[in-house]
Amino acid sequence: GAGVSQSPSNKVTEKGKDVELRCDPISGHTALYWYRQSLGQGLEFLIYFQGNSAPDKSGLPSDRFSAERTGGSVSTLTIQRTQQEDSAVYLCASSSNPTIGGAGLTSTDTQYFGPGTRLTVL
Amino acid sequence: GDSVTQMEGPVTLSEEAFLTINCTYTATGYPSLFWYVQYPGEGLQLLLKATKADDKGSNKGFEATYRKETTSFHLEKGSVQVSDSAVYFCAPHSSDDKIIFGKGTRLHILP
Numbered sequence: 337g338a339g340v341s342q343s344p345s346n347k348v349t350e351k352g353k354d355v356e357l358r359c360d361p362i363s364g365h366t367a368l369y370w371y372r373q374s375l376g377q378g379l380e381f382l383i384y385f386q387g388n389s390a391p392d393k394s395g396l397p398s399d400r401f402s403a404e405r406t407g408g409s410v411s412t413l414t415i416q417r418t419q420q421e422d423s424a425v426y427l428c429a430s431s432s433n434p435t436i437g438g439a440g441l442t443s444t445d446t447q448y449f450g451p452g453t454r455l456t457v458l
Numbered sequence: 459g460d461s462v463t464q465m466e467g468p469v470t471l472s473e474e475a476f477l478t479i480n481c482t483y484t485a486t487g488y489p490s491l492f493w494y495v496q497y498p499g500e501g502l503q504l505l506l507k508a509t510k511a512d513d514k515g516s517n518k519g520f521e522a523t524y525r526k527e528t529t530s531f532h533l534e535k536g537s538v539q540v541s542d543s544a545v546y547f548c549a550p551h552s553s554d555d556k557i558i559f560g561k562g563t564r565l566h567i568l569p
Contacts, residue, residue, distance in 0.1 A: 369502070371501070379502055
């Protein structure tokens with residue numbers, strides 16, 4: 337079946353403009369994650385959705401960043417008044433529900449990553 | 459193309475046991491090597507990294523050494539704890555800054 341898709345694949349914008357990045361998760365996956373990868377750095381966690389709600393917004397770097405998810409499916413990450421330091425690859429991932437195992441163990445299904453959106457702020 | 463192979467899980471250990479999760483990769487150029495960890499209900503977070511041959515990355519008692527001759531970056535910890543239960547991802551970053559993720563290894567630590 338189709339994997340996680342993201343659009344656009346590349347976005348070049350001018351400083352101060354708003355941008356919107358889109359993620360289409362794998363059908364049926366209820367958990368959705370946004371990450372950022374700056375040049376030469378590791379992944380930076382931004383936000384996590386379980387269904388339409390975001391229990392963990394701790395990774396959003398500033399109030400210029402926001403994200404929403406509707407219908408338990410598509411998610412958009414919006415960056416307002418972009419700055420040059422926002423330039424990065426933005427990755428989206430989805431997974432099934434976390435589950436509780438029979439011995440009280442918790443397990444989290446593997447995350448499947450999209451191809452990313454490369455954002456360049458001039 | 460570039461790829462990474464890591465030990466299949468789940469891996470179940472008792473507390474205080476020694477842990478090794480194997481990871482080997484193929485990549486063009488000279489990748490940086492990363493291990494990420496995902497705790498239950500959370501997003502991925504960087505665990506440790508190494509950027510050149512023979513470098514050792516370490517964090518939270520975990521270690522991994524960049525072995526260029528064997529193209530490996532095995533993750534080790536001398537004494538695991540219940541709180542280490544998570545999924546661990548080996549992820550080379552290729553020279554064009556593309557991340558290649560392994561399939562992940564689920565680790566269960568029993569008290």
